[in-house]
Amino acid sequence: MKLWRHYVVVILFLLGCTGVAARVVFLNVTDREFLQEQGNARAVRQEVLPAYRGVIYDRHGEALAVSTPVAAIWTDPSFVQLSAEAVQQVAEVLDRDPDALAAQLAASAGREFLYLARRVPWDVAERIRALGLDGVYIRREYRRYYPAGEMAAHVVGMTNIDDLGLEGIELSYDEHLRGRPGRKTVLKNRRGETIEDLAFDEAPRYGEDITLSLDLRLQFVAYRELKAAVAGNHARSGSLVMLDARTGEVLALANEPSYNPNDPEALASGRRDAMRNRAVTDTYEPGSTIKPFTVLAALGTGRWQPDSVIDTAPGFFSVRTKMIQDPSNLGAITLTQALQKSSQVGIAKVALDLPPEAVFDVIGRAGISEFIGTGLPGETAGRVSNQGLGNPIVQATMAYGYGLAVSPLQLAQGYLTLARGGERMPVSILHQDRVTREGRQVFDAQRVRTVVEMMETVTSDAGTAPRARVPGFRVAGKTGTSRKVGPQGYDDERHVALFAGMAPATDPRFVMVVVINEPRGKANGGGAVAAPVFGQVAARALRLLGVEPEVSI
Amino acid sequence: MTVRQALLVVALLLAVVASGVQVALVSHDVRLLHGDLEAAQRAQDEHLAEHSRLLLERSALSAYQNVERVAETELDMRFPDKVEQLAP
Numbered sequence: 184m185k186l187w188r189h190y191v192v193v194i195l196f197l198l199g200c201t202g203v204a205a206r207v208v209f210l211n212v213t214d215r216e217f218l219q220e221q222g223n224a225r226a227v228r229q230e231v232l233p234a235y236r237g238v239i240y241d242r243h244g245e246a247l248a249v250s251t252p253v254a255a256i257w258t259d260p261s262f263v264q265l266s267a268e269a270v271q272q273v274a275e276v277l278d279r280d281p282d283a284l285a286a287q288l289a290a291s292a293g294r295e296f297l298y299l300a301r302r303v304p305w306d307v308a309e310r311i312r313a314l315g316l317d318g319v320y321i322r323r324e325y326r327r328y329y330p331a332g333e334m335a336a337h338v339v340g341m342t343n344i345d346d347l348g349l350e351g352i353e354l355s356y357d358e359h360l361r362g363r364p365g366r367k368t369v370l371k372n373r374r375g376e377t378i379e380d381l382a383f384d385e386a387p388r389y390g391e392d393i394t395l396s397l398d399l400r401l402q403f404v405a406y407r408e409l410k411a412a413v414a415g416n417h418a419r420s421g422s423l424v425m426l427d428a429r430t431g432e433v434l435a436l437a438n439e440p441s442y443n444p445n446d447p448e449a450l451a452s453g454r455r456d457a458m459r460n461r462a463v464t465d466t467y468e469p470g471s472t473i474k475p476f477t478v479l480a481a482l483g484t485g486r487w488q489p490d491s492v493i494d495t496a497p498g499f500f501s502v503r504t505k506m507i508q509d510p511s512n513l514g515a516i517t518l519t520q521a522l523q524k525s526s527q528v529g530i531a532k533v534a535l536d537l538p539p540e541a542v543f544d545v546i547g548r549a550g551i552s553e554f555i556g557t558g559l560p561g562e563t564a565g566r567v568s569n570q571g572l573g574n575p576i577v578q579a580t581m582a583y584g585y586g587l588a589v590s591p592l593q594l595a596q597g598y599l600t601l602a603r604g605g606e607r608m609p610v611s612i613l614h615q616d617r618v619t620r621e622g623r624q625v626f627d628a629q630r631v632r633t634v635v636e637m638m639e640t641v642t643s644d645a646g647t648a649p650r651a652r653v654p655g656f657r658v659a660g661k662t663g664t665s666r667k668v669g670p671q672g673y674d675d676e677r678h679v680a681l682f683a684g685m686a687p688a689t690d691p692r693f694v695m696v697v698v699i700n701e702p703r704g705k706a707n708g709g710g711a712v713a714a715p716v717f718g719q720v721a722a723r724a725l726r727l728l729g730v731e732p733e734v735s736i
Numbered sequence: 737m738t739v740r741q742a743l744l745v746v747a748l749l750l751a752v753v754a755s756g757v758q759v760a761l762v763s764h765d766v767r768l769l770h771g772d773l774e775a776a777q778r779a780q781d782e783h784l785a786e787h788s789r790l791l792l793e794r795s796a797l798s799a800y801q802n803v804e805r806v807a808e809t810e811l812d813m814r815f816p817d818k819v820e821q822l823a824p
Contacts, residue, residue: 232777235784238791246795251788252781305785330795380770389784403800655819723815732819 227381228371233323234362236346237390239339239353241331241399242432242614247339248353250325250346254308256299260292263318273299273319276310301344302326331399333441334406337460338397338433338559338612341444350444350458352393352612355558362390394614396432401425404723405435409697412716413439416680416702422462423698423716424595425724428691430615431599431608431622433557434724436462436592464561466588467698469551470665471525471709472683473542473584475601475634476549478522480541481533482630489519489637495528505576507531523640525647525662527583534582539572542582548625550607551589551597557612565589584663595696598683601638602691605631635659639688648714651682653722655732659691660684660717662709667701677701682713686721692730695721 210218239248256277258265265273265288274281277300284299291297299319303311308321327342329335340351348357365387370379405423413421425435440457459465481487498512509528513520521529534542546552552567567587571577580586592610600607605626638659642652647662663681666673680699685691697713697720706712796802807813 235788238788245798246791249788249791249795251792252785328792330792330799380774383773400800654817 226370226372228369229384230367230369232365232367232385232387233325234364234387235389236325236327236342236362237360237392239360240392240394241397241402242394243398244394245330245399247331247335247395247397247399248327248329250327252305252323253301253326254303254305254311255301255322255324256303256308256311256319257322258288258297258299258319259295260288260297261295265316265318269314269316269319272314273311273316276307276314277303329444331402332445333443334437335397335399335402336441336444337438337458337462338395338436339444340560351460351559352395354560356393360390360393363388396427396430396434396612396614397436398434398727400727401435401720401724402437404727405720406437406439406441408716408719409437410439410441412697412699412712416699416704416707416712418680418699418703418712419701420461421697421699421716422465422591423695423720424462424591425693425695425720426595426599426610428599428602428685428693431610432615433610433612434693435720436460436612438462460559460561461700462591462698463555463557463559464563464590466563466565466590467679467681467700468585468588468665468667469594470584470663470679470681471527471530472594472661472663472681472696473546473551473582473587474522474525474530475638475661476545476551476597477530477534477537477542477582478518478637479601479626479630479634480537480545481518482633483541483545483627484537486536487518487533489633490517492517493521493526493529493532495521495526495532498528500528500532502531502535502575502579505580507579519637519640522637522661523643523646525641530583531579534579535575539578540569542578543567543569543572545626546581546587546597548607549597549600551593552587553593553596555592555596555610557592557610559612562592563590565593584665591696591698594681594683595694598685598694598696600625601631601635602685602694604628635685635688635691638684642684642714647708647710648682648684648717650710651684651714651717651721653686653718653725656686656721656725656730657688657733658684658686658718658721659688660714662714664708678707680707680709680712682709682717684717684721686725687730687733689733692728693721693724695724 236250238246241247270285271281274284312321325346338351340353341349342353343349348354366384368381370381372378409421409423421439423437427434438461442457492515494515495513499506499508507527509526513524513526516529552565554564565588577586596610605624605628606622607625608622638661639657640646641648641661642658651660652658661683665679667677680702683696685694695717697716699712702712
């Protein structure tokens with residue numbers, strides 16, 4: 184018996200065992216860290232849990248901006264080669280040209296990531312999934328829809344393709360609206376399919392919703408009428424601001440031209456001009472819409488009463504080197520009539536009788552010259568200066584609204600103060616829920632009421648704005664027409680038509696400012712161009728707000 | 737070894753076995769709960785997606801243009817030009 188052979192086998196076997204054991208010890212002890220890392224790098228992945236962006240609502244809960252999931256379809260050309268048949272199928276579902284798709288795939292053969300389509304509706308993505316193709320992946324992304332479209336585009340704003348705010352409320356409240364994506368760790372197989380969740384690292388935090396003070400119905404009416412007026416008068420642009428006279432909230436804020444935030448092309452095509460929120464960023468000389476404040480300053484001296492008589496004959500007079508004139512000779516008129524007929528001569532004469540800073544002071548206290556701070560991007564502080572008020576020319580022109588420039592929103596703030604009987608309210612674009620807000624009394628309530636009563640005559644047949652009237656309601660307001668500044672001083676051809684007012688005059692429910700920039704129709708005054716917009720919008724707004732008619736006609 | 741010590745060893749052994757079984761049970765529970773969490777998150781996602789779609793649908797239907805069109809064409813209503821008192 185050759186026992187040695189038996190021993191040789193046993194020894195060899197033991198050596199083998201020792202070798203394997205040693206290897207196991209080595210791998211487990213010495214190389215463990217390295218191997219673990221390599222394994223994890225191949226199989227363990229961190230996945231992003233997407234978070235919704237908050238919804239923007241109007242004051243009645245109508246959606247103004249909503250994110251809804253869509254799909255991005257992508258592939259990894261460096262890892263999988265899609266068969267011609269697969270390309271055909273994908274192209275069919277995505278409604279793309281199969282040859283173009285094949286060419287695109289061939290061109291990016293070395294890349295690890297290639298979008299086949301983005302922002303695909305979810306049902307299309309489900310059909311792609313149903314094809315069961317290897318190497319075609321679906322990733323969830325969000326698309327933001329703006330149901331109000333161009334109507335409210337300037338207030339709501341828009342986001343870019345990465346869901347970041349670009350304009351409007353989307354921009355100024357981006358931090359608030361934006362969600363924070365969560366993370367989880369998953370185990371994947373060689374094909375990139377998730378096999379097991381290992382850990383939730385961080386839960387996604389959804390963005391918070393925002394409720395604006397806008398009333399979408401009023402916004403719609405405002406935008407429609409404004410758009411019609413801008414088109415009908417061949418104007419360059421127009422803005423409208425409507426404030427709730429009870430709370431100071433913005434009920435409607437519209438600009439024309441506008442843009443469609445649902446159309447990403449709107450950004451690319453460089454229509455920056457249409458994207459500007461003119462009602463808060465642009466300034467205009469308010470013209471005669473300042474006159475009620477001059478009258479208020481006059482009443483404040485105690486020397487002027489609504490029926491005080493001013494002699495405006497012969498319809499013009501000069502202050503130092505400047506000629507101030509009315510379109511026609513109005514003769515001797517009362518202070519009320521000077522406001523009603525918007526007499527430059529009458530108001531200038533009143534202003535020259537007041538202390539130099541009186542009108543400037545009233546404008547400031549009413550809030551017209553101050554930064555409003557609604558939080559809308561690009562808000563302007565206007566340009567109202569008390570420099571040179573010692574000069575009677577400056578003093579007189581400021582009284583009828585020249586030499587200062589304010590945004591439609593600032594003018595609305597001033598009229599809000601009048602509508603509140605001299606109480607200045609903060610203006611807000613966010614819905615104020617159950618918060619009773621109090622303003623600051625800046626004028627004598629009785630005197631302000633007198634001015635508002637005087638402003639009611641503006642919408643009578645003898646006034647400058649009978650077309651701002653609403654049947655069944657009393658409307659107080661003031662027209663304004665200012666000439667724009669051109670290269671050679673004031674331009675006689677380019678005007679701004681304004682109307683600012685409130686309704687119902689006895690207990691104002693809202694304040695509205697209409698500005699039509701550079702109308703080029705037959706008429707271009709505030710009474711013919713801006714006042715009808717006020718009348719149309721106010722008629723619908725009063726009914727939508729459920730205000731009872733106060734006078735029978 | 738006294739009887740007491742033997743008993744202690746037996747008791748400890750039993751405890752080890754019991755805790756081992758517990759570990760298995762708990763990790764099973766974790767897996768189940770993990771699955772539930774996953775399902776709940778998926779459901780939340782789906783509900784949110786549905787909510788967003790419904791919001792869009794509602795705003796499309798309740799758009800003021802639509803209301804006005806339906807009122808004028810189907811219900812034969814009109815915007816009043818003047819104030820009419822129908823009842824005292």
